[in-house]
Every structure is written in C-alpha cells, then in structure tokens.
Amino acid sequence: MISATPAVSGRGPDASAPIxxxxxxxxxxxxxxxxxxxPVVLAGQHPLIVxxxxxxxxxxxxxxxxxxxxPASLLLAPARAAAVLRRPLAETAPAxxxxxxxxxxxxxxxxxxxxxxxxxxxxxxxxxxxxxxAEAALALGKLARLLPAMVVAPxxxxxxxxxxxxxxxxxPAADLLAYxxxxxxxxxxxxxxxxxxEDAPDARLIAFRALDQGIEHMAILVGAPAAKAAPLxxxxxxxxxxxxxxxxxxxxxxxxxxxxxxxxxxGAGVVLYLxxxxxxxxxxxxLRAYTLQDRGLDTVDANRALGWQADERNFHIAAxxxxxxxxxxxRLLTNNPEKMAGLAACGVDVAERVPHVFAPNGVNDAxxxxxxxxxxxxxx
Numbered sequence: 001m002i003s004a005t006p007a008v009s010g011r012g013p014d015a016s017a018p019i020x021x022x023x024x025x026x027x028x029x030x031x032x033x034x035x036x037x038x039p040v041v042l043a044g045q046h047p048l049i050v051x052x053x054x055x056x057x058x059x060x061x062x063x064x065x066x067x068x069x070x071p072a073s074l075l076l077a078p079a080r081a082a083a084v085l086r087r088p089l090a091e092t093a094p095a096x097x098x099x100x101x102x103x104x105x106x107x108x109x110x111x112x113x114x115x116x117x118x119x120x121x122x123x124x125x126x127x128x129x130x131x132x133x134a135e136a137a138l139a140l141g142k143l144a145r146l147l148p149a150m151v152v153a154p155x156x157x158x159x160x161x162x163x164x165x166x167x168x169x170x171x172p173a174a175d176l177l178a179y180x181x182x183x184x185x186x187x188x189x190x191x192x193x194x195x196x197x198e199d200a201p202d203a204r205l206i207a208f209r210a211l212d213q214g215i216e217h218m219a220i221l222v223g224a225p226a227a228k229a230a231p232l233x234x235x236x237x238x239x240x241x242x243x244x245x246x247x248x249x250x251x252x253x254x255x256x257x258x259x260x261x262x263x264x265x266x267g268a269g270v271v272l273y274l275x276x277x278x279x280x281x282x283x284x285x286x287l288r289a290y291t292l293q294d295r296g297l298d299t300v301d302a303n304r305a306l307g308w309q310a311d312e313r314n315f316h317i318a319a320x321x322x323x324x325x326x327x328x329x330x331r332l333l334t335n336n337p338e339k340m341a342g343l344a345a346c347g348v349d350v351a352e353r354v355p356h357v358f359a360p361n362g363v364n365d366a367x368x369x370x371x372x373x374x375x376x377x378x379x380x
Contacts, residue, residue, distance in 0.1 A: 023172065024186070024211055027143070027179050030171040034144040039063050041155055041170040042133045042140075049159070049168075050137045053114040053149040061104045061151070066164050068153035072104055073097040073128050074113065075137055075150045077307035084113055084122060095134040097152075098125035104151070114149035116305050117291045136173030138307075143179065145282035148307040184316035186211035189324060199257065200264040208321055215275040219321055222260060223268035226326045230351040232269035233330040234259035235318050235339060237276040240283055248363035249290065255356060259333055262356075270327065272318050279303070280312030298370040311375070315339075319346035335377040 030040045037055035042048045049067055051060045053074060064072060074097070081096035082089040089096060105123065112118045131137075131152060141148040159165040191207040197220075206219040225231035236259065242252030256271070263269025278286030285306055292302035300310040322330065329349040332340055333356045340350045357379050360368050371377040 023175050024179070024182070026169065026171045027175055029169055030140060030176065031144045033169055034140050034146065039067075039168060040140065041159065041168055042136050042173045042176070043170045044133050044136075044173040046132045047155045047170070048131055048133045048137060048152045049155040050133075050140065050150050050152045052141050052144065052146045053110040053151055054141075054146045056110065056151055057107050061107060063164055063168070064151060064153055065102055065104050067156055067159050067162065067168075068102075069156040070154045071128070072100040072102065072151060072153035073131070074100055074110065074125070075130070075134050075148075075152055076114075077138065077148055077304075079304040080114075080116070080149065080307040083116060083305060085125060085127075093130060095130055095138055097128045097130045097134070099128040100151070110149075110151065114147045114307075115288065117288045133173045136176045139176045139179075142308070142312070143176065145285065147285065147288075180314060181316055183210045184320040187217075187317065187320045187324065190216070197260060199261040202264075203260070206325065208317075208324070210317075217275050217317055217321060218273040219325060220260065220271040220273060221325070222263040222270070225268040225270045228268050230329045230331050231327060232263050232266055232333055232354060233322070233327065234263075234269070234271045234333040234356070235274065235315070235343070236271055237274050237279065237313060240277060241286075248361050250364055250367055251358050251361075254358045258358065259356065262333065269333075270322075270325065270330075272321050274313075274317060276313050279310070280314075281306070281308045298374065299367060300370060300374045313342075315342040315346050315348075319343060319348050322348055335371075335379055337376060337378065 033040050034052050035055060037051060037057050037060050039049050039051040039060050042050055049064050051064060075095045076084065076098065078089050078091040078093065078096050081098065109123060112121060137150045137152050138148045141150050187208050187210050189206055190209045193205055195203055195205045197203045200222045202223055204221040206221065208217045236256055239250060239252035241247035242250045243256050246253055259271050277283045278289065281303060288306055289299065289302035292305055293299060297305060303310050329351055331352040331354050332350050333354045335356055340353055344350055368379060372379045
C-alpha cells in the first residue's frame with residue numbers, strides 16, 4: 001500500500017544517506033541505459049551486471065554472457081515468478097531468481113516471461129539463489145518504469161578494462177535504493193502562471209521539477225490557500241485516461257474536477273498533481289494492468305501480476321511541494337486513510353480528512369469496490 005518511503009527500501013545506512021550530484025547523474029544514466037536495453041553494473045560487495053528483460057536485445061545479452069563470472073538468472077517479483085513457475089511461492093523475499101542456461105535464451109522469450117499480457121509460451125525454469133543486489137536490480141527496472149524483470153549475472157573482476165566492458169556504467173546499488181527519497185530534496189519551482197479554470201477563475205499553476213529533469217509535478221492553487229489556517233488539499237496522481245480522456249474505468253476525472261470545484265466554493269485550496277500514473281507504475285504498465293483486469297483480475301492483483309506492488313507511490317514529493325508553497329497544516333480531501341498516514345510520516349500536519357466520494361457510473365463499480373475492499377478507502 002501507500003508508504004512515505006519508497007516501495008523498495010534500502011538495507012543499510014547508505015540507502016538513506018543523501019547522494020550528491022555526480023552520483024545522482026549516474027542513477028539518471030543507469031535509468032536511461034535500462035530503458036535502451038544497455039546492461040549496467042551494480043557496484044557493491046558482490047557486483048552484478050544487469051539489464052531489463054523488457055528492453056534487452058541480442059547485443060545486451062551477448063555482453064552479459066561474455067562478462068559474466070557465473071551463471072545468469074532472471075529476477076522476478078514473487079507474484080510474477082509464481083505465475084511463470086505455475087506454483088505458489090512465499091512472498092517474504094523481494095525477488096525470485098530463475099536460472100538461465102548459457103548461452104542466454106533469446107530476447108523475445110525473455111519479454112514473454114516478463115510480460116503477462118503477451119502470449120505465454122514458457123520454457124522450463126529452475127529456481128536458483130537470489131543475488132545480494134537483487135533489490136537494487138528490481139529498483140532499477142522500476143525507476144525506468146519498465147516491468148521489474150531483470151537479467152542478472154555476477155560480473156567478472158576487471159570487467160571495466162575489457163574491450164566488451166568499455167563504456168558500461170557502474171552505479172552503486174545503494175544509490176538506486178536511496179534515489180526515490182533523495183529526489184524530493186532536489187525539487188525546484190520552475191514556472192508559475194495564472195491559469196483561470198472553468199470552475200476556479202482565480203487559479204494559478206506552479207510547476208516543479210526535480211534534478212532528474214523528468215516529468216514535472218504541478219500544484220494548482222485556487223485563491224490564497226496560504227492565508228488559511230488549514231486549507232483544503234488534494235493529492236492527485238495523474239491519470240491520462242481518466243483526467244484527459246474522460247475514461248469511465250476509474251473515478252479520477254470526477255475527483256480532479258470535483259476537488260477544484262470544492263476549493264473554489266471554499267475560496268481556497270491546492271491540488272497537487274503528481275506524476276505518479278497508475279499508483280506509481282507508469283502509464284504503459286497501467287495499460288498492461290487494464291489488459292489483465294479485462295481478463296478477470298482486479299486492480300490489486302493486476303499490478304502484482306506485472307511484478308509491482310499494489311501501490312508504488314510515496315509522498316516525499318508531495319511534502320516537498322507543500323513546504324515550497326508554505327503549507328504546514330492542511331485538511332486533506334481524500335477517501336484513503338493511508339494517504340493521511342503517508343503525509344503525516346513526511347512531516348505534514350493533517351488536521352482533518354475531508355471525504356471525496358463519487359457515485360459509481362456503471363463501468364467503474366468493480367474498481368470502486370476494490371478500492372474499498374482491498375485498499376481500505378472509505379466510500380460510504
């Protein structure tokens with residue numbers, strides 16, 4: 001569920017320590033390389049060479065095969081591994097490792113194993129030992145908004161001096177684990193403009209950007225919220241399908257419009273519009289989850305079948321935005337008690353929960369039922 005800390009958390013003091021600009025740049029490049037299918041070396045006591053199963057191609061697999069100091073494996077989240085192996089698995093560990101024979105199987109097969117929405121023609125796999133850096137390897141896939149399924153192998157000593165290793169990046173595993181929390185500390189206001197809205201003519205928009213120069217987070221200010229002792233605040237994760245297209249599968253569009261309308265009626269308020277599509281799994285993975293929902297899974301089990309947690313969001317960014325616009329004490333417009341707890345854990349004084357309930361529309365009835373039954377949302 002929602003947490004004030006990253007869904008993948010560190011396992012030592014380095015995981016929570018601030019990371020400086022050079023190391024942050026290394027994380028940014030590691031994410032970019034992962035999205036392009038280029039292997040990355042995770043530095044640590046037992047270094048690994050890793051690449052996402054979703055994007056790695058023949059060249060990347062060749063590099064892993066040649067630079068590996070031992071057998072390669074495919075890391076999967078336990079829920080996904082259980083489906084691949086067709087048997088239940090304990091979910092106490094962050095990852096399950098499936099042995100890969102050398103030479104490595106082809107990239108197309110790896111993608112089918114990683115993605116449950118594709119045709120499931122599976123080779124046989126045997127379980128093998130999970131490497132020490134498994135958590136960081138899956139974290140890299142998640143930071144890249146890819147399926148958390150990673151090809152990994154112990155890397156040969158002196159790999160960087162070998163011709164095949166030239167140009168490959170090494171990034172500390174602890175930096176990948178610490179990155180989601182540290183990112184909030186780099187948030188900056190980059191633009192501010194008056195933007196009259198249909199339901200709130202006195203609205204302003206403030207854009208925030210973090211050091212990674214990624215998708216911007218937005219604050220929609222209605223009236224003068226800082227003048228209120230505890231203004232109304234809505235933490236709204238972006239929803240391309242609901243907010244922009246008016247999808248009936250969710251209640252996101254009505255919640256966004258309704259929040260702005262409610263704040264206009266009160267005379268002030270803030271909507272924090274966060275780049276956390278699909279409860280933090282990204283738009284493409286949300287669409288994959290929709291495909292699995294169409295096959296009978298609910299939103300919780302669909303996310304888990306893809307290898308993600310049911311909810312991957314954290315509130316460090318939201319807390320930093322509230323601090324930047326001078327709001328210390330708020331009334332939170334939400335049906336989700338865990339959202340209140342997440343903000344409170346980040347130091348935000350939540351004076352009150354204000355319900356924000358919209359009736360089902362005939363299409364999203366099961367979705368709302370899942371929110372209440374499995375996420376604990378208060379929809380009565």
